[in-house]
Amino acid sequence: MSRFAKSFAEINLGMLYLAREVLQRDRLQGLLNLGLLPPVADLVLEMSAAEIHHLAQSPILLVGLRWRSMRVWECLGQYAMGTDAALPRALLLGEGERDHGYQT
Numbered sequence: 001m002s003r004f005a006k007s008f009a010e011i012n013l014g015m016l017y018l019a020r021e022v023l024q025r026d027r028l029q030g031l032l033n034l035g036l037l038p039p040v041a042d043l044v045l046e047m048s049a050a051e052i053h054h055l056a057q058s059p060i061l062l063v064g065l066r067w068r069s070m071r072v073w074e075c076l077g078q079y080a081m082g083t084d085a086a087l088p089r090a091l092l093l094g095e096g097e098r099d100h101g102y103q104t
Contacts, residue, residue: 008059008060016056016062019034019036022034023044027041069097072094072097073090075090
């Protein structure tokens with residue numbers, strides 16, 4: 001397994017277990033925070049540990065960066081540099097992007 005494939009598998013496994021835990025704690029918040037559709041959430045919750053591990057070994061990254069808009073990423077960059085007010089702006093812009101055709 002290549003170094004990249006191993007990294008992808010580690011990220012996939014961590015995200016699948018994180019998604020499962022978040023959805024078990026609060027399904028609605030998990031759907032919103034993770035940007036999952038209900039059928040995807042159902043699938044993640046129904047998978048066995050063996051199935052999750054097998055899926056995580058996929059040679060592709062199963063999760064991606066959520067936003068495509070440069071305006072969102074500019075705000076996230078400002079937040080990363082210490083401007084706390086930029087994070088809520090990024091989230092609002094990101095929600096607007098979702099409302100105009102981008103599927104999470």
